[in-house]
Amino acid sequence: MPNAQCPITKYLRRFNVSNYKLAPFLKIITIALIAGVSSVGISLLAGTTKLDRLLGIQKPKGESAKTSLGRAMSADTQSITPATDQMNEVPKTFQGTIVYQAKLKANEKVIALTFDDGPGPKNTAQVLEILKKNNIKATFFMVGEMVKYFPQIAKQVAADGHVIGNHTWHHWYFQMDGATAASEIDRTADIIYKTTGEKTTLFRPPGGFLNNGLAQYARNEKYAVMMWSEQSGDAERRSPQVPMLVKNVLKYAKSGAIVLLHDGGGNRSKSVKALPEMIAGLKAQGYRFVTIPQLLEMQAQEESAVTAVSPVITNHENPDH
Structure with a gap:
């Protein structure tokens, strides 16, 4: 054959x-x-x-974890419907400025919790659940690339009534030219709006770097560049254990403070575990919780009230001047 x-x-x-x-x-x-x-x-x-590398976490183990991650990534390719259509705008006096905290009366015990580097598939969802149980609204500074990978989590943040800020597309630190800085911020603003419906005027520079081109571009575009007045230390290379994270926040709490926390950029399980204790401790000190726009609006109203009661003499009123 x-x-x-x-x-x-x-x-x-x-x-x-x-x-x-x-x-x-x-x-x-x-x-x-x-x-x-x-x-x-x-x-x-x-x-x-x-x-x-982007998530800063280990590879998922088991078929269920792989399936979940794949589903989250594929969601970006589907048509995105904004969850809301709201404008989280700050008072004009703060647009184009750098803010570390709100200047309020000492007896006005309000504080703003902020979360950076999300949204993430696990930690952000846990943070949202804790905030919901305590009836607290916070401000989330999101990385554009993370919104791309996890749009449903970003939508949930907006749907729960929290405020979203811009934290660049890649979370880069290095010196950037104008075109790169513009791309980092504009792309992120675009995907935040397309995904959640929020048009943000809040920007937080990664790492707090103000001189690498990002903050300057943001100020030119009338963003309020939001820094912070206290932090838990959860993003340090060797982050403290839960009791110290809580202590760091409670010890330096003051009226108008902006607290830096993280729900992304790595394993934030300690941050999640510390959050309920932080909230309970701040409540015990008499604090209530507001978003960044609410905090800045309070300062603007206080300043406006002071101006209204201050005696102002014009040349017209006093012609002999």
Whole structure:
């Protein structure tokens, strides 16, 4: 019984392609197929590595975790319907300025909790649950790339009534030219609006760096550049344990303070565990919780009231002046 011929060989012999011409041709096909398979494998591996690095967490273990992560990533390719259509605008006096805290009367015991580097698939959801149980509204400074990967979490933040701020697309620290700074901020503002419906005028520079081009662009675009007056220390390379995170917040609490916390950028399980204790401790000190726009609006109203009662004499009223 004659040997069965390769289908490709049969096809080529119909066009009088001889064996010595056929061998190099088959080698080319084989090499191309191997290269194609390798390229796909490398691409998949690179994509996973990039996301793992972005989240700052270990690769998910088990099929359920892989499925969940894949579903979250694929959500970005689906049509996005804004969860709300609200404008979280700060008073004009703060637009284009740098703010570390609100200047309020000492007896006006209000404080603003802020969360950076999210949204994340686990920690942000846990933070939202804690805030909901305590009837607290906070401000979330989101990384654009994280909104892209986890749009449903970003939508939930807005749906729960929290305020969203801009924290750049990549969370880069290095010196940037004008075009790069504009892209980092504008792309993030765009995806925040398309995903959540929130048009934000709040910007927080990654790492608090004010001289790498980002803050200057944000100020030119009339963002309020929001820093902070106290922090838990949860983003330090060797972050403190839960009791110290709580102590750091309670010890330095004051009227008009802006507290820096994190719901993304790594494993924030200690932050999540410390949050209920922080809230309970601040409530015990008599504090109530507001968002950044609410905090700045309070300062604007206090300043307006002071101006209204201050005696002002004009040249028209006192012509002998």
